[in-house]
Amino acid sequence: MEQLKLEALKQIEETKDLQSLESIRIAFLSKKGSITELMKQLKDMNPDERKTFGESVNVLKQTIEEALTLKKTQLENDALLETFKNEKVDIHLDEISLPKGYRHPLIQVIRDVEDFFIGKGFSIAEGPELETDHFNFEMMNLAKGHPARAMQDSFYVDPERLLRTHTSPVQARSMLEANGSDLAIICPGKVYRRDDDDPTHSHQFMQIEGLYVSDDLNFSHLKGILLDMAKHIFGPDRKIRLRPSYFPFTEPSVEVDVSFMKADGTPIWIEVLGAGMVHPNVLTMANYDASVKRGFAFGIGVERIAILKYFIDDIRQFYINDKRFLDQFKGVI
Ligand code: PHE
Numbered sequence: 001m002e003q004l005k006l007e008a009l010k011q012i013e014e015t016k017d018l019q020s021l022e023s024i025r026i027a028f029l030s031k032k033g034s035i036t037e038l039m040k041q042l043k044d045m046n047p048d049e050r051k052t053f054g055e056s057v058n059v060l061k062q063t064i065e066e067a068l069t070l071k072k073t074q075l076e077n078d079a080l081l082e083t084f085k086n087e088k089v090d091i092h093l094d095e096i097s098l099p100k101g102y103r104h105p106l107i108q109v110i111r112d113v114e115d116f117f118i119g120k121g122f123s124i125a126e127g128p129e130l131e132t133d134h135f136n137f138e139m140m141n142l143a144k145g146h147p148a149r150a151m152q153d154s155f156y157v158d159p160e161r162l163l164r165t166h167t168s169p170v171q172a173r174s175m176l177e178a179n180g181s182d183l184a185i186i187c188p189g190k191v192y193r194r195d196d197d198d199p200t201h202s203h204q205f206m207q208i209e210g211l212y213v214s215d216d217l218n219f220s221h222l223k224g225i226l227l228d229m230a231k232h233i234f235g236p237d238r239k240i241r242l243r244p245s246y247f248p249f250t251e252p253s254v255e256v257d258v259s260f261m262k263a264d265g266t267p268i269w270i271e272v273l274g275a276g277m278v279h280p281n282v283l284t285m286a287n288y289d290a291s292v293k294r295g296f297a298f299g300i301g302v303e304r305i306a307i308l309k310y311f312i313d314d315i316r317q318f319y320i321n322d323k324r325f326l327d328q329f330k331g332v333i
Contacts, residue, residue: 004034005060012067018075025068026028035061105329106318109233109306110188113208116232117186120225122210125185127170129192133160140249141281148248153194155203163192166299167209168249171278174211175286183213183295188302199314206302213278213288213295219252222275222296230258230272233305237293241269250276250297260308270308273300 008028015021028034038057042050103111113142114124127135133144142149152165170187171225187209195201223242230238239259248251253276257269278295288295310329312318317325 001038001056001060004028004038005063008064009067012071013065015071015075018079021068021071021075023233027207028064029061029068035064050052058091073224102330104318104326105310105312106302108329109302109309110206110208112233112307113229113302114186116229117210120184120228122135122184122186122212123173125170125187126189127164127173127187129164130157131164131188132170133162135169135172136162136164136166137219138322139282139285140168141279141285146248148246150171155192164189165193166191167207168297168299170209171211171229171297172282172286175213175283175288178213180287180289182215183211186210197244197316198315202303202319204319205315208300208302210298210300211278212294212297213283213293215292215294217277217294217296219277219296225274226256226273226298234258234309245274245276247274247276248276249279249282251279252276256298258308270304271301272308273298277297282303311322 008024011024012021015024026033029194030036035057039054042054045053073247118124136154137146137149137207138144154165155163157163167187170185170189174183174185174187188206189209190204191207192204195203197203212225223240227240230240241257241259242254243257245253245255253274255271256273256275257271260268260270262268275296275298278297280290283290283295301316306312306318307315
């Protein structure tokens, strides 16, 4: 019986298809199979023998049946997987190849500066490009007839409305909205000045305005954040230089230069932004108590940063949309 069992299990184990498995079943379990033959011996035994022998044959029969069932399931699963493999449907659609867009170099600079200031807790503000004289000038401490208005030759639409000459009016708009509470914003956007276009001048350009209003702010906070920003944009070994300047809306005011190495190795300073402590008149007009609140503000020239960062020789390149120029910035950010 033991030999029969080993023989049956071995055959089952080695079977590779359902047909031969069925032959094995017939050979052992059918009416003429070896197990049935064993059963036939029962009738010649005495009752005791019959009991133990019968039980053993039953166990053997069960063992073989189980092995057969197990193997059958396994072979059926294999066959199913094979069918799946052969009947696999190709749902793949041929690629529709469209040229991928990428960011304009000025947008790349803006995103980079935004990243820096968002990390410092600033939020992003917006304002209209068609601005009122009131916000563009008066709220920025440039009353009508103020001589410093001449610094920013403007495109007027009518006597009260113009294309904004700087992003500074967004300072006033944001402060009024904040209604006396602390404020930290930057505002990137287009600005316009009447200018003759040449390699370094464009009648349209971009600025990023920054404004921080709070208690206990002083000039070193401004200096610190601007130095950090220069390092973020240009690399850790950059330095900044502050030169006294004049803006009606800040006091004191500075122009900020960033250190730069010319191709021949000569170090130079290049101006990239104007900044200062917010003038008390500007705070007062925007409903802040100027005896308590302080602010600092700055206006970054986006093209200047891009020109320095990417070594661009003509500011007009940013606006004429020559694909050969723009393609160079594919995948930079
Ligand atoms: N608005 C100034 C300009 O366009 C820049 C500036 C902004 C200066 C904020 C000081 C503070 O030249």
